[in-house]
Each structure stands twice: as C-alpha cells, then as structure tokens.
Amino acid sequence: MRKILFVLFGLCFLSTSAQFKRKNYKHIMESKSIYEIDAFLRDAHEDDPRRGILKKRVIKLMKEYIKNAHPADPRVKDFKDKIAILNKKASTKITFEEMSARIKKKKIEEYKAKLKARIQAGQQNQGFAQNQKPSIRYQGSVYRPGAPSNVRKNTAGTDQQSYVDTDVEQAATSVETVRSRQAKQRNIYARRGSRGSSSSEEEFNRLMSEQSIAKDQKTLEVLNKLFDNDPSSKDTIVLIENKSDCNIVVVMEKNNGEEFKLPIPANNENTIVIPKGDYILRSNVCGGTYSSEKTINKSLIIALNNPS
Incomplete structure (x- = not known):
C-alpha cells in the first residue's frame, strides 16, 4: 500500500x-x-x-x-x-463562439465576392462567365444506364432508355457538412431522336436576356439568411449544373401551378431563388426529356448530363 x-x-x-x-x-x-x-x-x-x-x-x-x-x-x-x-x-x-463567427463571416464574404464576379462577368456575357464553377463543395455519384438499382423498366415496350441524374443536396451553412438527401427523387431521361427545337432555343435566349442584377442581389440576401440558419426563410436556392452540350431551360412547376423557368448555357450553371415546396422539374436536354418530382425545403444542387 x-x-x-x-x-x-x-x-x-x-x-x-x-x-x-x-x-x-x-x-x-x-x-x-x-x-x-x-x-x-x-x-x-x-x-x-x-x-x-x-x-x-x-x-x-x-x-x-x-x-x-x-x-x-x-x-x-x-x-x-x-x-x-x-x-x-x-x-x-479566442473563444469557440468567436471562431465560429469568424468562419461564418469569411464564408459570407467569399459568397459576396463570387456573386460580385458573376454580376461583373454577366454584364459582358449575358450574365454568365464561361467555365465558372460553383463555390459550394458537394459529393455525389453519377448513375449509369444499365445499373440494376438505377434503371426504370419501360412498361411501354419500346427501346427507350431511362436513367437517374446526379442529384445532391447541399446545406448552405459555414459549419455544417452536406446533409442527407431529403428531396423526393424520380428523375428520368427518356431517350428521343431529336436534338432540340428552334422554339426552345428562342425561349432560352429570351430568358437569358431577362437575367438581372436585381435577381443576383436577391440570391445574396437568401445566402445571408441561409448562413444565419434562419428557419423562418420562405425561400431557398436551387443551383443546376448543365453538363450537356446543349443550352437548356429547366421549368420548375409548383404544386399550386406557379412556374419558374431557369435558362442554363451548355457546360455551365445557373441559380434561382424559389419558394420552398413541392415541384415538378422538367426540361429538354439535347433531345432527352428530363422530368423529376422534388420536395425542395433547403438549398439544392442538380447536375444534368448528356443523354447516352
């Protein structure tokens, strides 16, 4: 002892x-x-x-x-x-709270700088800078045609192929990682023969010309709310990456019939601020029809690829 x-x-x-x-x-x-x-x-x-x-x-x-x-x-x-x-x-x-506040402030400043650059580039190129990548980092997997878990059976008896698009949700907050998926996914490309129409191209050009700095400013305001983790915010941000070789227009139809249209140039991306709720998303991607039902309650990133 x-x-x-x-x-x-x-x-x-x-x-x-x-x-x-x-x-x-x-x-x-x-x-x-x-x-x-x-x-x-x-x-x-x-x-x-x-x-x-x-x-x-x-x-x-x-x-x-x-x-x-x-x-x-x-x-x-x-x-x-x-x-x-x-x-x-x-x-x-430095306390933990002070460090968290510093990180949040730094992230907001980064988004402000990105948005300012997009606005300046947009004045020279219809609101978009070529080869610009989003600052949000995310993880996701690409679904391939023929994979048993991703292929939908064609009940019509035709030779059309269907597959799911890359779809990732990103919680836009400085101290949180990417959260689990909550959007209902039913994303389909249906392979068709045509490569687009002149009417859709005209609509794309018209919508591109309507892009404004006021819209980008609203996006910044919503970003600030998201960083403040404001649950009372009624709006959210959707970022769509167009990885195809065609200019597209994505139509987002709310369950009350309200529609939002987002033009995205080929191999580029665009964002839109929309009210939270249930939506049907549809578009013509290089002749392939994209259709998806989603419940969008927080910021969302969608990647659309060439139909193969």
Whole structure:
C-alpha cells in the first residue's frame, strides 16, 4: 500500500512540476519576448495587475517588429491581427463562439465576392462567365444506364432508355457538412431522336436576356439568411449544373401551378431563388426529356448530363 501511495505521490509531483515549468512566469516582467508575453496574457487571471503593463509592452514590440520586417514576412499579418484584438480585449485568446463567427463571416464574404464576379462577368456575357464553377463543395455519384438499382423498366415496350441524374443536396451553412438527401427523387431521361427545337432555343435566349442584377442581389440576401440558419426563410436556392452540350431551360412547376423557368448555357450553371415546396422539374436536354418530382425545403444542387 505504501508503495502505491509513493508512486501516486511521485506522479502528482512530476505533473505539477512539469506544469509549473511550462507556465512559469516568474520573470515575465523582464521579458522582451512577444510570444512569451502573449502566452502570459492568455493564461493569466483577468485581475492580474501585470496585465496592463505587459499588454502595452507586447503591442509596442509587435509594432516595432512590423516596422522593421520585410513586407512578405508572414508574421506581419499575424501581429497586425493580434494588435487589433488586444486593442479590444485583454488578450488574444479566442473563444469557440468567436471562431465560429469568424468562419461564418469569411464564408459570407467569399459568397459576396463570387456573386460580385458573376454580376461583373454577366454584364459582358449575358450574365454568365464561361467555365465558372460553383463555390459550394458537394459529393455525389453519377448513375449509369444499365445499373440494376438505377434503371426504370419501360412498361411501354419500346427501346427507350431511362436513367437517374446526379442529384445532391447541399446545406448552405459555414459549419455544417452536406446533409442527407431529403428531396423526393424520380428523375428520368427518356431517350428521343431529336436534338432540340428552334422554339426552345428562342425561349432560352429570351430568358437569358431577362437575367438581372436585381435577381443576383436577391440570391445574396437568401445566402445571408441561409448562413444565419434562419428557419423562418420562405425561400431557398436551387443551383443546376448543365453538363450537356446543349443550352437548356429547366421549368420548375409548383404544386399550386406557379412556374419558374431557369435558362442554363451548355457546360455551365445557373441559380434561382424559389419558394420552398413541392415541384415538378422538367426540361429538354439535347433531345432527352428530363422530368423529376422534388420536395425542395433547403438549398439544392442538380447536375444534368448528356443523354447516352
């Protein structure tokens, strides 16, 4: 029993000793080290009288370093950020809530920059920039014709092929990953002989000309609501990627008969802000008919490919 107590006492002593050495600020008042003083300000009690003196000292040291450092020195930006924090707070210690707020703000700024770029590019090219990719990252799998789990049997007895399109839901929030699919999927391409019609091309050109900055601004407002995780938002965003070689128009018909039409150039994408609810989506993709029933209650990404 004595041996066990002796071992436990020894371990506690070593642990306390190591912690003391690691956080020994006995001579901190003589220190001229930026990192040592910064560590003290993070660890010391908020009522420690040494805080006021050392806070002013570390700010002065960082300013001197910035003044004499090379502009490409990566520590320059870090020290500038720390000075800004110390001017508002007692230390550079960041809470989890503050870190989450930073991430959310950064993501919103990224979306604003993307949207601004799209608006500027759109003024030169009918609202779209060629080869522009969406900033939202998502995961999905492409369904191939002939796969047993993806092929619908043709009850009409014809030689038409049907297959499911790539369909991925993306929750637009800075700290959440892609959530599980909730949209009801019944997506079909029916292979047909024609490669499109002149009337659909005319409708595509007309809808493209109606693209406006006001619509893009509404998209930004909804993005902000999504980042704020506002459950009261009645609208949501649908992004459709057209990976086919044809210009298409996707018609989204709500269960109350209201229709929304979205033109998408070949090998490009477009977004639309629509009210949440049940929809029937349909389009002519290079002669193949696309049809899908979906319940859209949050942001959604749909990828349409060439019929094969």
